[in-house]
Amino acid sequence: MKIDFANLTLAHNEYAEEINAAIQKVIHKSDFIMGEEVELLENELKNFVQSKHVITCSSGTSALLLALKAAGIKNNDEVITTPFSFVAAAEMIALLGAKPVFVDIDPFTYQINPSLVPSAITHKTKAIICVSLFGHACEIDTINEIAKKYNLIVIEDGAQSFGSIYKDKKSCNLTPIATTSFFPAKPLGCYGDGGAVFCNDENIAKKIKSLRVHGQTKRYEHSFIGIGARLDTIQASILRVKLKHYPIQIDKRVKVARLYEKYLKNKSIQLPTIADHIQSVYAQYSILSTHRDLLEQKLKHKNIPYSIHYPLPLHLQPCFSYLGYQKGDFHIAEKICQQILSLPMNPYLTEDEIKYIAGAIT
Incomplete structure (x- = not known):
């Protein structure tokens, strides 16, 4: 697929x-x-x-x-x-x-x-x-x-x-x-x-x-x-053309996210956490995995594209070394960078495709 x-x-x-x-x-x-x-x-x-x-x-x-x-x-x-x-x-x-x-981040959002x-x-x-x-x-x-x-x-x-x-x-x-x-x-x-x-x-x-x-x-x-x-x-x-149709696109993204929730709910990963008073447009569908290296291998084997948003926190980026931050200064951000993985997300994903993606995740 x-x-x-x-x-x-x-x-x-x-x-x-x-x-x-x-x-x-x-x-x-x-x-x-x-x-x-x-x-x-x-x-x-x-x-x-x-x-x-x-x-x-x-x-x-x-x-x-x-x-x-x-x-x-x-x-x-x-x-x-x-x-x-x-x-x-x-x-x-x-x-x-x-x-x-x-400033460090919330571990769930x-x-x-x-x-x-x-x-x-x-x-x-x-x-x-x-x-x-x-x-x-x-x-x-x-x-x-x-x-x-x-x-x-x-x-x-x-x-x-x-x-x-x-x-x-x-x-x-x-x-x-x-x-x-x-x-x-x-x-x-x-x-x-x-x-x-x-x-x-x-x-x-x-x-x-x-x-x-x-x-x-x-x-x-x-x-x-x-x-x-x-x-x-x-x-x-x-x-202008795309904005006219944008509410429909948002609805489709939300439906894709709900399908991900349905098929990933019993997996050993952390799903996105969104408060009840917030409606997301799901620019990404990003999960946390404590065994990300193994997960990456499985996704590659199944020819499933993915991305890491983001692999290195900003305080450890070379361009900000002059600020004097060290590893461990923002431990939650650092931990998330080691576990985060973004799955395919677009309004056109089918239920069969999402089931296929979920099948590669344990």
């Missing part, structure tokens, strides 16, 4: 006629940069998330950079975040000359542990980036309360959680600033790189809009040091 991990081919084929027509429309108009489709997409994203402002941009990483710059993060500031994630959030903190300050945040706050702390990992938000309310007490700004990195729900509110509308990614393998992906920043503050939105076009406030007048971070019009046109 041949199983596709993300199945981007089927994702295109399902809406190919609409997507191809949308692309051709942009080509015909030749408004490739900041064309009409970009503004239309921003309005549709705004309605979807119920956020007052949406600023699209060139990637999830540039979205984080724009968010941090709009929040006023600068050299020698400190920003608290998780050591168990893709590198982008911590990388953008460091790129601005600020210091990433890591794999998200930043809010109870550990206060002890990491110093007079240099300016913000908290919480990464909504694997498709759903962390305990945002608690983090927001901590931030309010210490006068910090919270940024949600929703690169993997766009469309998920936390207590009746959508991810990317839970914090003062939020970001997402439209990388092709994300639950809502375009055909290249793309991202967006969300906020409810008009002044922050204006600054982000300026920052994404080199800090320009009017033609050839630059009030800020910014970057070139525009989302191109073709990607916007693709996302």
Whole structure:
């Protein structure tokens, strides 16, 4: 049996006629940069998330950079975040000359542990980036309360959680600033790189809009040091089509997750833990195994694709060695990195395929 991990081919084929027509429309108009489709997409994203402002941009990483710059993060500031994630959030903190300050994670949700945040706050702390990992938000309310007490700004990195729900509110509308990614393998992906920043503050939105076009406030007048971070019009046109069908895609992902639960419930692994007040979009379906090496061998033998998200925690990455962290500093994140394994997850997995995958797991 041949199983596709993300199945981007089927994702295109399902809406190919609409997507191809949308692309051709942009080509015909030749408004490739900041064309009409970009503004239309921003309005549709705004309605979807119920956020007052949406600023699209060139990637999830540039979205984080724009968010941090709009929040006023600068050299020698400190920003608290998780050591168990893709590198982008911590990388953008460091790129601005600020210091990433890591806090260990919850052993069941794999998200930043809010109870550990206060002890990491110093007079240099300016913000908290919480990464909504694997498709759903962390305990945002608690983090927001901590931030309010210490006068910090919270940024949600929703690169993997766009469309998920936390207590009746959508991810990317839970914090003062939020970001997402439209990388092709994300639950809502375009055909290249793309991202967006969300906020409810008009002044922050204006600054982000300026920052994404080199800090320009009017033609050839630059009030800020910014970057070139525009989302191109073709990607916007693709996302408009896919956003229209996105609720159906989320439902399909949830059904796949329920099938995994059905066939994996008696296995010697830990399944994803998601609180009752959270609805995940299952960007990944990640399990824990104390015998991961053996599990990898079995999956390879059965020709089942998998991935390790993530094999090395951020505090032990070579690029952050200057921070002085050591092995053992965040033992839960380190343990999860040794046991985590992501199984195929996409809306097109069949029950037979999931049964086949489950059969390789003991």
